[in-house]
Amino acid sequence: MFLTVLLAVISPMRPYLIQLTVDKYIAGQLMQMLIYITIVQVILLLLETVMRFYFSYLTNWLGQSVVKDLRVAVYRKIVHLNLGFFDKTPIGTLTTRTINDIEAINDVFSEGLISIIADMLMIIAILVVMFIEDWRLTLVSLSPFPVLIIATYIFKESVNKSFYRVRNAVSALNAFVQEHLTGVVIVQAFTGEKREYARFRQINKEHRTANIDAIFAYSVFFPVVEIILAISLGLMVWWGANKVLNYEVTQGVMIAFIMYLNMLFRPLRMLADKFNTLQMGMVASERVFRIMDSDDHITDNGTKDAAGMKGAITFDHVYFAYKDAEYVLKDIDFSANPGDTIAIVGHTGSGKTTIISILNRLYEIQKGRILLDGTDIKDFTLKALRSKIGVVLQDVFLFAGSVYENITLRNPAISREQVEEAAKLIGLHDFILQLPGGYDYQVMERGSTLSLGQRQLISFVRALLYDPSILILDEATSSVDTESEILIQRAIDKLISDRTSIIIAHRLSTISKASKIIVLDKGEIREMGTHEELLKLEGFYYKLHSMQFRQTGVNMG
Numbered sequence: 001m002f003l004t005v006l007l008a009v010i011s012p013m014r015p016y017l018i019q020l021t022v023d024k025y026i027a028g029q030l031m032q033m034l035i036y037i038t039i040v041q042v043i044l045l046l047l048e049t050v051m052r053f054y055f056s057y058l059t060n061w062l063g064q065s066v067v068k069d070l071r072v073a074v075y076r077k078i079v080h081l082n083l084g085f086f087d088k089t090p091i092g093t094l095t096t097r098t099i100n101d102i103e104a105i106n107d108v109f110s111e112g113l114i115s116i117i118a119d120m121l122m123i124i125a126i127l128v129v130m131f132i133e134d135w136r137l138t139l140v141s142l143s144p145f146p147v148l149i150i151a152t153y154i155f156k157e158s159v160n161k162s163f164y165r166v167r168n169a170v171s172a173l174n175a176f177v178q179e180h181l182t183g184v185v186i187v188q189a190f191t192g193e194k195r196e197y198a199r200f201r202q203i204n205k206e207h208r209t210a211n212i213d214a215i216f217a218y219s220v221f222f223p224v225v226e227i228i229l230a231i232s233l234g235l236m237v238w239w240g241a242n243k244v245l246n247y248e249v250t251q252g253v254m255i256a257f258i259m260y261l262n263m264l265f266r267p268l269r270m271l272a273d274k275f276n277t278l279q280m281g282m283v284a285s286e287r288v289f290r291i292m293d294s295d296d297h298i299t300d301n302g303t304k305d306a307a308g309m310k311g312a313i314t315f316d317h318v319y320f321a322y323k324d325a326e327y328v329l330k331d332i333d334f335s336a337n338p339g340d341t342i343a344i345v346g347h348t349g350s351g352k353t354t355i356i357s358i359l360n361r362l363y364e365i366q367k368g369r370i371l372l373d374g375t376d377i378k379d380f381t382l383k384a385l386r387s388k389i390g391v392v393l394q395d396v397f398l399f400a401g402s403v404y405e406n407i408t409l410r411n412p413a414i415s416r417e418q419v420e421e422a423a424k425l426i427g428l429h430d431f432i433l434q435l436p437g438g439y440d441y442q443v444m445e446r447g448s449t450l451s452l453g454q455r456q457l458i459s460f461v462r463a464l465l466y467d468p469s470i471l472i473l474d475e476a477t478s479s480v481d482t483e484s485e486i487l488i489q490r491a492i493d494k495l496i497s498d499r500t501s502i503i504i505a506h507r508l509s510t511i512s513k514a515s516k517i518i519v520l521d522k523g524e525i526r527e528m529g530t531h532e533e534l535l536k537l538e539g540f541y542y543k544l545h546s547m548q549f550r551q552t553g554v555n556m557g
Contacts, residue, residue, distance in 0.1 A: 003055045004114065008121035010048050012129040015259035017041050019133075022252035055118070063109030070288070071102050077292055083362045084322060085296045092175030097291055100170050101284035108281030116274050119267035126264050133253055137243070141236040141261060144228045148268065151228070155221040159276045162214035164283060169207035176203055182446075222269060229265045233258065298361055298382060306384040309469040310338040310373055311500030313359070318368035320358055325366075328354055329523045332368070336516065338469075341501045343511035345544060346520035352504045354523075356472045359502070360389050372470070390468030392495075394504075396455040398447030403432060404439040406447075407462045414465060422465045426494040428457050431487065453487070460491040471501045508545050517541065 017037060025034040078094055130138040180187060180196055187196055236257055243249035313336040320329040329351050336342045344352045358365050361377055370377045377385055398406045407422075408414040419439065423429040435441040435454075447455045463471065473492060495501075505511040512531040519527040519534070519541045526540045534541035 001114070001117075003051055003058070004118040004121060007048070007051055007055060007118060008125045010044065010051070011122050011263060012126050012260070014041060014044060014048075015256040015263070016129065017044070018259065019250070019252035019256035022255055023250045024252075027251075059114050060110040062114075063106040066109055067102050067106040070105065071098060074098050074102065074288060074291060077294070077297075080297050081294065082296045082298055082364070083357070085294065087322070090175040090179065092173075092178035093171055094291075095178060096171040096174045097288055100167070100174070101288050104167070104281050104284035105288065107277045108285070111274055111277050113278060116271065116278065119271055119274070122267055123264060126260050130257065130260050133256070134249060137236060137240055137249065137253070137257060140239040141232050141257060143235060144231045148225065148228045151221060151224045152268070152271070155217055156275055158217040159214050159273070160279050162210050162217065163276060163280045165210035166207065166214065167280065167283065169203065169210055172203050173207060176200060218273075225265060225269050229261065232261055232265075236261065298364060300382045302378055302380045302382065302385070304375060304380045304384065306372075306380050306388040306469075309388045311388075311469040312336065312338050312371075312373050313342075313470065313500060313502075314369075314371040314374075315355075316369040316371065318358070318365050318370060320354060320363065320365045322363070327366075327523060329358070329365075332525060334516070334518055334525065334528060336500055336502075338500055339498060340515040341496055341503065341511075341513070343503045343505045343514035343517045344520060345505045345508060345511070345517060345541065349522075350520040351523040352520055353474065355520075356391070356474070356502060356504065359470075359472070360386060360391065387466065388469045390463035390466055390471045390495075392456070392459045392463050392471070392473050394474040396447065396452075396459040398443050398450070398455055398458065400445045401443060402437075402439065403435065403441045403443060403458060406443055406458055407439075407465060409462070419461065419465060423461045426460055426464055426491040428461055428487065428491060431457060432461075457487060457491065460495060464495055469499065471495055471499045473501065473503045508541075519544070 017040065021034065021037050021041075024030070025037060075098060078098065127138070130141075176199070180200075187193060237254075240249050240254045240257070244251060244254060315332045315334050318329060318332040319327050320332075321327045332351075332355065334342075344355060346352055354363075357363050359370060359377070361382060372380070372385075372388075401410075404416065404419060407419050416439065420429060423432055431454075432438055432441075443449060447458075450458070473495075496503075503511060503514065505514075505517075511517060514531065516528060517531060517534055518525055519539075521540060527534055527537060529537070535545065
């Protein structure tokens with residue numbers, strides 16, 4: 001801001017010094033003073049150049065510093081949002097908010113607010129000097145200004161609409177590309193390349209059209225400004241020439257006014273554009289702060305530590321809905337003692353996965369309570385709660401990086417020796433060593449270079465390494481080969497030993513030894529008991545078991 005004021009004061013000095021040089025030193029043939037004033041002008045020019053360099057550097061430094069801090073804050077906010085937020089918000093849109101929109105906020109600092117203030121101050125300073133020098137000549141020179149103001153307003157509105165469309169198109173492009181690259185296997189498997197390509201062309205066409213509209217506005221506006229500047233100069237020369245001949249205006253004033261007008265029009269050319277930058281930054285910041293202000297996150301008001309947790313679980317008449325009062329879980333009521341193995345079975349959509357999601361507090365329940373060792377899970381800090389619950393999902397997500405990094409999740413507190421010991425404990429050390437590079441084998445994004453079974457085995461080591469009191473397994477043996485299934489079953493046996501376990505079962509044959517089997521249907525518990533007890537009832541579980549047995553028999557035949 002200091003440099004802004006200083007530059008506004010210094011800018012009109014050079015034309016004034018040239019006016020002084022022409023009127024006094026050249027006209028008076030004072031060669032010595034002419035040399036001195038030339039040296040002063042060179043020093044002033046160098047000083048202004050250095051100041052403009054620092055002004056540009058500092059405004060961009062400020063913008064990048066804000067972007068760095070804000071981007072970190074937005075990312076931190078996003079990763080702590082409720083999973084329900086991600087259910088209704090495309091990942092590509094969040095990527096746009098974190099990258100493109102925050103970059104637009106950087107433009108507010110580097111090209112927007114401070115630059116606008118600097119330009120406005122310089123315009124005011126030049127106008128003040130011009131009016132002091134000759135107010136009549138100034139008025140004549142500025143007579144085309146109303147046309148410039150109208151042209152600037154039209155340009156600003158046109159570009160603003162185009163930029164708004166550009167931002168929306170960028171968001172749509174990011175969302176589309178992210179989604180379809182993630183699901184490229186489905187696109188190719190169902191030969192949908194041409195259809196999706198056509199959709200992408202349409203979205204990209206809207207992006208191009210919006211940009212072309214903005215380019216058209218620039219292409220019209222800048223020549224208009226040049227024409228108005230030429231008219232201003234022409235009027236100034238026409239009026240001033242007569243005054244010079246009548247000795248009412250000096251030649252130095254005429255030369256200075258030409259420089260003043262050029263200096264005046266230079267910021268005016270860009271002022272409308274900078275106002276648009278400011279507006280787009282405000283639009284982008286509104287989107288970013290809508291995420292920052294979102295209260296769609298799990299409240300972490302708990303204070304208790306989970307050290308020494310034994311793993312007793314109690315669901316006390318729990319109700320849960322993803323939306324309003326449309327309950328997907330209704331009156332879920334069961335308990336498990338430390339070391340028990342609880343199996344949850346039921347048709348697709350019965351609420352099996354939802355139960356493990358609310359136990360981990362990935363979603364908040366609407367009614368009832370969930371207790372661990374007699375303590376409401378809301379009384380634990382989220383970090384303490386989740387550190388004691390290990391999760392192995394059927395669809396394992398692996399990040400780009402080494403096997404070692406995917407097991408430790410880049411936790412520097414975990415050593416390679418601990419990783420190898422955990423792998424040996426469940427019999428997977430030799431399997432990992434068989435991979436090219438062993439623990440340093442580079443896994444591609446989403447673990448695409450590994451089979452489903454290999455990804456599952458890596459996730460088991462990850463779960464064991466964090467030594468959870470409660471283990472949640474989305475049974476994974478239904479989609480792997482026989483060799484991997486044997487390794488996985490051994491790993492499961494090791495993992496659930498001496499731990500409270502919840503297993504979402506797809507194959508009923510794998511849960512016959514469970515301490516308790518819970519049968520879900522449409523979000524409600526239909527039956528509960530051991531394998532033998534439920535078969536004797538000849539109810540819901542019996543029908544599921546008989547159905548799978550018949551299917552197995554047919555397949556074997």
